[in-house]
Amino acid sequence: MGSSVVEFFKSGSIIFKLIKN
Numbered sequence: 001m002g003s004s005v006v007e008f009f010k011s012g013s014i015i016f017k018l019i020k021n
Helices: 004-020
Strands: none
Touching: none
16 A cells, blocks of 8 residues: 555656646
């Protein structure tokens, strides 16, 4: 579960950057 959360956080960060731009 730990790695899953990290991957989810990373994808969320990328999506947030795309939306911000």
